[in-house]
Amino acid sequence: MEKKLNLLCLTIITNILLLYSYSLNVEGRHHISKKTKTKSITSHAPSSPVEGSVKQPSPSQPSPLSPPPASSPSNVVPSDPSYGGSPDLSPDDCVFDVTEYGAVGDGSTDDTDAFIAAWKAACQVESAVLLAPADRTFMITSTIFSGPCKPGLEFRVNGVLMTPEGPDCWPKEDSNKQWLVFYRLDNMTFTGTGTIEGNGEQWWELPCKPHRGPNGSTLPGPCDSPTMIRFFMSSNLVVRGLRIQNSPMFHMKFDGCEGVLIDELSISSPKLSPNTDGIHIENTKSVGIYNSVIANGDDCISIGPSSSNIHIEGVTCGPSHGISIGSLGVHHSQACVSNITVRNAMIRDSDNGVRIKTWQGGSGSVTGLSFDTIQMENVRNCIIIDQYYCLTKGCRNETSAVYVRDISYRNIKGTYDVRSAPIHFACSDTIACTNITMSEVELLPHEGELVDDPFCWNAYGIQQTLTIPPIDCLQDGMPQEIGEAVEYTCST
Secondary structure (H helix, E strand, O other), X not given: OHHHHHHHHHHHHHHHHHHHHXXXXXXXXXXXXXXXXXXXXXXXXXXXXXXXXXXXXXXXXXXXXXXOOOOOOOOOOOOOOOOOOOOOOOXXXXXXXXXXXXXXXXXXXXXXXHHHHHHHHHHOOOOEEEEEOOOOEEEOOOEEEEOXXXXXXXXXXXXXXXXXXXXXXXXXXXXXXXXXXEEOOEEEEEEXXXXXXXXXXXXXXXXXXXXXXXXXXXXXXXXXXXXXXXXXXXXXXXXXXOEEEOOOOOOEEEEOOEEEEEEOOEEEOOOOOOOOOOEEEXXXXXXXXXXXXXXXXXXXXXXXXXXXXXXXXXXXXXXXXXXXXXXXOHHHOEEEEEEEEEEEEEEEOOOXXXXXXXXXXXXXXXXXXXXXXXXXXXXXXXXXXXXXXXXXXXXXXXXXXXXEEXXXXXXXXXXXXXXXXXXXXXXXXXXXXXXXXXXXXXXXEXXXXXXXOOEEEOEEEEEOOOOEOOOOOOEOOOOOOHHHHHHHOOOO
């Protein structure tokens, strides 16, 4: 009897071991495949979009106008470039590694063809990941990554992706106005823990750049320089976690887009690098910019014509030229900008703080702007409306202008550079700025004493609290001839 029990126990143990061994073999076969250049490696990309001319964010895709869930306290702004890196790839992601398409990643080999091949393959697969892996430096030339693609595509840079070294190394057949272009895409994410390097130093030194000629002059000659990253005619985009630096011109530009979420970026170039705007937006609607650090030689964020519903929060800006609406109305053009919010921001060591700049002779309107809870630190022109914007001394006053109205400045505090008045409202002679609201604005000299009082010209509004320094020049009520400005407003 005892022998039968021992034999039965041995049989049961043997069967259990066989079943366990079989399950390991099945699991191993599930994760290893040599038939395709894609690796089996949970998609972090948004789910499939709703079909239509402009897709709405799906339930899994964050709204660009709502701050994303905080991975750290909401009042923390990242200063480390690696802050906020996207989660690691999961074992179920469909990954197209550019090194498996021939990319070398040694910093000198042209890897453009490998990126194009990987893009074409990933574009055909839903929730695919194009991967530029860590510990490699990939050099590629000017490239357009075109759609439409299957939804949920992710372009992930964990290594370094860089441009050719300066104008002399730029291929003659390539456009010298743009480098990476993402075109006609929907529901795409551009992310990673790596760096996008623009190698802009030689471009900044071209003699045609401002103040680069002899004795600080600007010389004639070819001056085109590439925008580093451009999104064009695309929707439902997420850009997150990357370090973007040293662009020859604008670091990142959105043109003709709708539904953009930008989060946890580090954008940097030297203080004197010309025309290196951090993020430029034009002809674009529904944008959220959050938790990012921008330091550069021009506007850290600039908003151009035909842009609306833009929310900026948790951004640290400077050194730079501040956060700018404009310039608008150049060459007698119409400009329509509305519903812009900037809140919980820091601007430091900058030529401007929050600025609206328009050219004489333009038309259209800037309306519904809110600047709320902004800390200034050694900023020149902390609050400025300049309707006489001009790059030369030859601009004439004209009778038409962009109509600026419904602008709110609340809880703006800190220190200013005494070389300029901290508040400057220079509105058009013919079309006044109206409905300007000032509340809890307290600005003190960073060093020294106030040289000039706040300046106003044809500016109307209200002070809800005492402003420091006092802005007695802001006129109450509305101008008598405001009715004439109706023709300058934009249709909704």
